[in-house]
Amino acid sequence: MQAKDEEEECVEITIGGPVGDSLLGQNIGPRRDLENPHNDAVRDEESVADDDDADQVIRNNSETAYDHAAARIRRTMPGGGSGRFPKGLEFMRVNKFDGGSWAQIERRFDELADRFGILSKSRFGQCIGMRESTEFADQLFDALARPRAITSASLLKDELREFWEQITDESFDVRLETFFDMVDKDGDGKIIEEEVKEIILLSASANKLSRIQNYAEEYAALIMEELDQENLGYIELYQLEELLQRSAQSNYAESRVLSQLLSQKLKPTIEYNPIKRCYSWLTYFVEDNWKRIWVIGLWFAICVCLFIWKFIQYKNRAVFKVTGYCITTAKGAAETLKFNMALILLPVCRNTLTWLRSNTKLGVLVPYDDNINFHKVIAAGIAIGVGVHAGAHLTCDFRRLINTTDEEYEPMEPFFGQEQPKNYWWFMKGVAGWTGIVMVVLMAIAFTLAQRSFRRNRLYLPKILKRLTGFNAFWYSHHLFVIVYILFVIHGYYLYLSKKWYKKTTWMYLVVPILFYACERLLRLYRSKYQRVEILKVVVYPGNVLALQMSRPHGFKYSSGQYIYLNCSAISPFEWHPFSITSTPGDDYLSVHIRTLGDWTMQFKSVFCEICQPPSFNQSGLLRADIDQVNNKIRVPRLLVDGPYGAxxxxxxxxxxxxxxxxxxxxxxxxxxxxxxxxxxxxxxxxxxxxxxxxxxxxxxxxxxxxxxxxxxxxxxxxxxxxxxxxxxxxxxxxxxxxxxxxxxxxxxxxxxxxxxxxxxxxxxxxxxxxxxxxxxxxxxxxxxxxxxxxxxxxxxxxxxxxxxxxxxxxxxxxxxxxxxxxxxxxxxxxxxxxxxxxxxx
The missing domain is CATH 3.40.50.80 (Nucleotide-binding domain of ferredoxin-NADP reductase (FNR) module)
Known part of the structure; x- marks a missing residue:
């Protein structure tokens, strides 16, 4: 390394290396990242008493300057780590923000500037795409304005263009200087501990890290301890760069290796032959969904067979001569309705499914995870069946019976009576008529409130109607099925065209599934009375999360990953809500973590927070209560458990x-x-x-x-x-x-x-x-x-x-x-x- 004349105030560095290296030397001017706190001592020869000591100080400072400058050159040398900061210290992401190009920034400027073409500092963050980081944007504004001697809190378009060019500059050195200027508010080239603390507070606020804000002073002292090892009371640009470089090394190495190993293997392949492309898609679809395919296929085949069987049966009856294909279509749809009304109960028999999942190997063939989806598919099948059945009756065969001649109606007298129906009211007032109407209305209510938008309360409705949506509305409306099934049996018994009891098959379809479901509900009722739990611990965490630790009922066996239903009679004796178990089968207690996302969970948290009064806070602000230590006068809410259920x-x-x-x-x-x-x-x-x-x-x-x-x-x-x-x-x-x-x-x-x-x-x-x-x-x-x-x-x-x-x-x-x-x-x-x-x- 050779020093030039002092007048030029620069250093020429020559680095030996391979001939192919594109960078063997570089002139580095007197930038503040090459300044050293001891330079004044070196230049002031009068302060050095001994010549040998002075020579040693000069050598030390020369070596330090060389190291710092060499580190800057290594970033640009082939193989020297140029990729280490490919996206370091980005102030704007031109390719990700909804307006990163200058044309879009300019358009925003025109929208936000006043009539004199001046953009205020308060709108700078919004203009460059930092809407959620206004404080950070203000500091960035000051850092960019200070070197340009801009003292006003406003910008012209040309000045904004200069700001934009600097913060989008791909050079890491330019970004580093900007980053340094944000901290070095007085512009003296040195960062003191108080400035470090301020930027930590700013960064924590921009990233919504409240706990870091509380310990900003401790963290600032840590950075000064790490970088200011000579206890000078400040740090410089090169030291900040070293810290940035150190924190980026490990992540860079890992991601680079991973990309090299798999970039070739995972290139997308394009198939231009449409036949092969369709064949590949079909093959993959079957491979991914074969369990669903055979279950849905079997269900659909059964529905089709039942429809055809009933269709042919009524085609050979006398009523076909009067009503034609109207009655065959209605009866075919009715047969599928009987089957689906029976089948829809099985996917929600949670205890049965849990036992099958845990004790049999049927999971190899049966997609237990799709039980709710299958329940919805059957519900859709019921809706279609109701539409076809009711539509065929109302628009076709009722009209034909009303308009038929006396001669044609004569064979119908054993079924509809000697007096021919004169209007639709004759059919509606009959038992089959009004039960059918009531069933359709109740099923329509339950079906509508079960939709995701209604169940999750995501619709924009007036307050009065808002109360009729949400999980509670879904829960209670689904219990209308009890009335629906009673009416369904009555409707199937009072048929016009079937008089013998063994031909009225509705109850035959329903008897086994209803028994299964009834046993399920009885088991839940038994558990609710005998599987009572005692609350051992309550913890309220940040983020509106309540953790409960409960005693484990005798004989309660479960597997990790399963869930339970909880009922709190203090809120509602009828509502049960599912929560995953966070304890393990080896623990002697049960634990759940519940986040307040709805009305029931908010009331649940409120009820259990009351037993924690007076509150006991630890350093992190957690509200805790050990129930064993709670005053006996405080009544602990009764909690019931139902489960476990497979997941x-x-x-x-x-x-x-x-x-x-x-x-x-x-x-x-x-x-x-x-x-x-x-x-x-x-x-x-x-x-x-x-x-x-x-x-x-x-x-x-x-x-x-x-x-x-x-x-x-x-x-x-x-x-x-x-x-x-x-x-x-x-x-x-x-x-x-x-x-x-x-x-x-x-x-x-x-x-x-x-x-x-x-x-x-x-x-x-x-x-x-x-x-x-x-x-x-x-x-x-x-x-x-x-x-x-x-x-x-x-x-x-x-x-x-x-x-x-x-x-x-x-x-x-x-x-x-x-x-x-x-x-x-x-x-x-x-x-x-x-x-x-x-x-x-x-």
Whole structure:
């Protein structure tokens, strides 16, 4: 390294390397990232008493400047890590925001600027696409305005163009300077601890991390301790760059390797031959849905056969000469109605399905997970049958009977009486007529209120009508089926064309399913009286989540992944609501986590919060109550339990490798599974330790033990991680074999590479390295930011588990359901790894 004349105030650096390197040297001007706090001491020769000491100081500072400059050059050298910051410190995402190009920014400027063409600072964030980060946008405005000597809180269009060019510049050095200027408010090239604290508070606010705001002072001291090792009281640009570089290395290496391994293997293939394309689609469709296909096919075939059988039967009767095909169509549809009204009860016999799922191998052929969907399909079949049956009567055969001649009507007298019907009222006032009308009205009400938009209360209706929708309306309207079935039997008994009892077959169809369902309800009634539980502990977590720990009823057996129904008579003696069990079969208690999403759950939380008074708060603000310590004068609400019931997640034992995905409170069934897997690990460790002591060697795992479990938990709020903090830490401590791999995602934090989350990323790396605790979740599991890239997740599993079948279990919002199902299909077709997708349905 050779120093030029002092007048030029720059350093020339020559780096030896391969001939092919495009960058062997670079002149670096006196930028503040090359300044050193000791430069004044070096230049001030009078302050140096000893020449040798002065030479040593000069050498040290020369080497420091070289290291800092070389680090800048390594980012641009081939193979020197140029890809390490491909999207680092992005202030805007031109390809993702709904307006990233200058033309769209300009259009927004024209909309937001005043009549003089001036954009106020308060609207700057909205103009560049930072609507949700106004404070961050204000700081960015100041950082961009300061070097340009802009002192007013407003911008002209040309000035905005300069701002836009700087924040969208692809050069990492430019972004780093902008990032540094946001912190260095006085522009002296140095960042003090108070400025670090302010930017931490700003970043925490932009990412909705309230707990980090509470500890901003501690985190600022940590950064100063790490970077200001000489206790100068400030840090400089090059030190900030080193910290950014350190926190980005591991993630970059992992993603680069993964992309290289699978980019070629997963290229989409295009089939241009339409016949082959249709054949491939049909093959994949059958492969994915063969269980559903044979069940629906069998059901449809039975309906068709019943329709044809009844159609032919009435075609050979005397009434056919008067009514023609009207009566054959009506009676054919009626026969399918009898069958479907009987069949629709079976998919909701939860105890029967749970027993079949847990004790038989029929799951290989029967899609138990689709029981509710099949229930809906049958309901649709009933609606079609009612439409055809009623339509044929009202528009066809009733009209023919009214208008037929006396001679033609004579054979009908044994069925309709000697007096010929004169109008429609004659049919409506009869037992068959009014029972049919009432049934149609009641079924229409139940069918309408069962639709998702009504059940989830998502319709914009007046307040008066709003009360008639929601889960309660769905629940109570569905119990109208008791009246419907009574009327259905009466309707089938008072038939005009069938007089002998054994030809009135409606009751024959219904007797067995109704007995099954009646036994189900009796069993629930028995459980509600004898499966009472005592509340042991109540915890109210952030995010409106209530955790209950209850005594376990005697003989209560269940599997991880199953759920129970809870009833609280203090709210309603008739309402039962399902909740996943978060405890394990090995625990001597039952636990559930309930999020307040509706009227019943809000009242439930309110009722149980009362027994926690006076509140006892810990440092995190959790409201807790140990019921054993509650004053005896306080009455604990009575809670009834019904269950357990089978769920898709309980099938996790069928797979050696499982992928568990939970969104928000949807993580609850996965928590029980993780606990069970962890218990298996601990049992295996105890067995292994026993074998070591006895001198016996064995490499065999438990027969049905899970060999690898991946858990991805995605939540919007930082406080949600407190729900299962204990489990996360327990897994991190006890999973010595690495069977469980945990991944937490907080979607309120901007993704890696975004300038708004850069300080959070640095803090997270530093704090986790020093204390082993994640600053976002408060657990030992490091939290990822933004939403997961599910395609990368499936790539990762496909690479690690070649030629294996992986069970994918999901519980959460239906919005992600389709994406995960499609990814499971796509990767199963492209790779030798097969993904079986299961999602929760209540």
């Amino acid at each position: 898709p997640a309980q099938d996790y034992k069928q797979y050696d490798v499982i992928l568990l995905i939970g969104l928000g409170i949807g993580a609850t069934p996965m928590i029980s599974i993780l606990k069970s897997v962890l218990n298996d690990v601990e049992q295996y460790k105890e067995i292994e330790d026993g074998m070591v002591k006895s001198g016996v060697k064995s490499n065999k795992r438990k027969h049905n033990a899970t060999k690898k479990a991946y858990f991805y938990w995605v939540t919007r709020e930082q406080g949600s991680f407190e729900w299962f903090m204990g489990l996360m830490n327990e897994v991190a401590e006890k999973d010595i074999y690495g069977v469980i791999e945990l991944h937490n995602y907080c979607t309120s934090v901007y993704e890696e590479g975004d300038a708004r989350s850069a300080w959070i990323t640095m803090l997270q790396s530093l704090y986790h390295a020093k204390h082993g605790v994640d600053i976002v979740s408060g657990t030992k599991v490091k939290t990822h930011f933004a939403k997961p890239n599910w395609r990368h997740v499936f790539k990762h599993l496909g690479r690690n588990h070649v030629d294996q079948r992986i069970g994918v279990f999901y519980c959460g919002s239906p919005l992600l359901n389709g994406e995960l199902k499609q990814l499971s299909r796509d990767f199963s077709r492209k790779l030798t790894t097969k993904f079986d997708f299961h999602n929760e349905n209540y």
